[in-house]
């Protein structure tokens with residue numbers, strides 16, 4: 001199999017470096033994205049379709065990052081994009097919202113089990129920050145309990161003390177527990193009784209660098225009861241999992257009901273919109289918080305969300321993605337075993353996390369992922385991966401072929417040995 | 423926010439230590455190192471002690487106290503910082519007859535170090551200077567990093583997040599250092615160590631110098647392959663946050 005090179009990506013990066021901080025910043029960039037070694041990776045895409053993107057050098061990749069989640073139906077989904085094209089004929093960002101806003105609100109309330117109302121914004125971080133403000137407005141309390149290693153965006157309160165631009169005051173109201181440790185949460189609630197406005201958590205734990213952790217048996221039921229008892233708003237950050245695990249919301253998937261639920265990524269198949277859904281008792285609090293933005297009620301992304309949700313419901317996208325995810329990850333594990341390695345897969349199949357066993361410093365995993373990328377399968381090293389509904393059996397077969405060859409390549413000279421020599 | 427104790431620790435355990443590398447790049451420093459042997463002990467209230475042995479062809483830095491021919495006392499961290507800033511003088515406790523050595527050869531050495539650590543566009547036009555600046559800055563910055571990680575409030579937060587193990591900082595065709603974390607405390611060592619779990623490799627001395635002088639951002643360096651990372655990446659992320667604090671203490 002030929003391996004890729006990226007001269008045009010490098011050229012563009014050199015241009016970007018002159019005018020854009022970091023060249024490509026954030027999670028799409030080489031630093032945050034952990035592109036190691038960098039020469040295995042493209043840096044810019046030229047187009048995308050279905051499960052693929054093509055880089056600026058014309059190399060095709062099966063994209064298992066799915067734009068870090070938004071691509072759930074396949075890039076350029078014809079139904080979603082047609083709804084957008086249709087809406088654009090009528091207008092997009094106008095002084096008044098379009099009737100589509102109401103239509104989407106009704107559709108969300110009908111689709112998401114816990115939802116009595118829906119509110120729309122742009123990014124996942126808008127939804128998590130708004131949820132925290134709603135909880136504070138409703139309870140008159142300040143503090144928020146978060147899980148260690150959880151990600152809720154980039155607003156100062158979501159960041160870490162001691163990081164650039166973050167003051168101790170920004171995070172002074174944050175308390176942390178381990179995901180899944182009910183007893184610790186109960187203790188913390190008792191210690192801080194009357195202080196905690198909100199417990200915010202992802203439905204299952206999907207940190208970077210570490211194995212994903214599913215909720216222990218009975219965990220969410222107990223947490224739900226505890227929050228109700230203590231008057232704490234239970235906010236589920238479903239930005240990453242939302243719709244991929246269950247169109248009814250990931251709380252429904254795990255058999256409980258959140259007070260607030262944040263959606264973004266898969267909501268509109270890549271069109272820019274996020275949402276907070278809530279229970280009736282938080283409706284007034286939500287209305288009382290001043291929260292809005294220039295593009296939040298733009299009609300085109302709203303049209304996209306309506307088309308995307310309708311299609312996800314129709315095809316039962318969560319079931320489709322889970323099935324494909326299981327097939328793929330079973331094959332990847334088998335490929336690793338054939339070469340004497342032990343790929344470890346955790347999390348939900350539609351958005352699994354993987355690493356190699358006996359590889360505490362990740363050198364083997366980074367080498368294997370790089371060999372996959374060079375052959376047209378885009379994985380990242382330390383973030384969970386994503387499945388989209390456009391992924392075909394042939395794509396999975398091709399991926400497994402690449403994975404096999406990549407394992408064969410790294411088996412030739414186990415990079416862990418070089419690492420041990422220093 | 424720059425705290426005086428951390429500044430003093432950086433001055434004592436990072437900047438002063440960098441004098442070790444000076445004879446290799448500077449003729450005047452070589453001449454002084456070739457001269458008579460003197461061991462200067464620095465005693466800094468609230469910070470600790472260190473000794474600098476100059477002579478017999480080398481300059482050697484020894485953390486901690488011990489025999490000396492000259493002992494300088496700084497009642498508090500600010501006093502040491504004032505000497506480094508050129509706004510204060512040390513109080514000699516021992517070696518009162520050797521004030522001449524302090525004012526002469528020792529001051530010359532610190533001046534030569536400042537020369538290499540404080541570049542100007544004119545100086546940087548010279549290739550030899552660029553290389554010396556890069557190597558000495560690398561040494562100062564990564565020793566300073568451990569002091570900042572152990573003492574500065576933000577530094578401690580980030581050091582506390584680093585898993586046990588080391589990060590190898592390597593320069594292709596140049597020096598290498600390791601930053602080793604244990605129980606949230608950092609120690610910089612010369613060369614590679616068996617504890618290393620991650621690596622940060624510069625493609626050359628020139629690229630390391632560009633990054634340390636702030637001519638090249640670390641993000642750009644990573645994107646262009648001038649700085650390559652690998653292995654246990656979370657520790658590198660945390661360490662880079664501390665590296666970001668270094669210019670505050672060295673400027």
Ligand SMILES: Cc1ncc(COP(=O)(O)O)c(C=O)c1O
Pocket residue numbers: 068122123124125126128151152153154202237238239240264
């Ligand atoms: C769980 C979770 N919450 C919040 C966010 C922030 O979303 P955004 O980047 O759209 O602001 C993300 C993004 O990755 C996420 O995964």
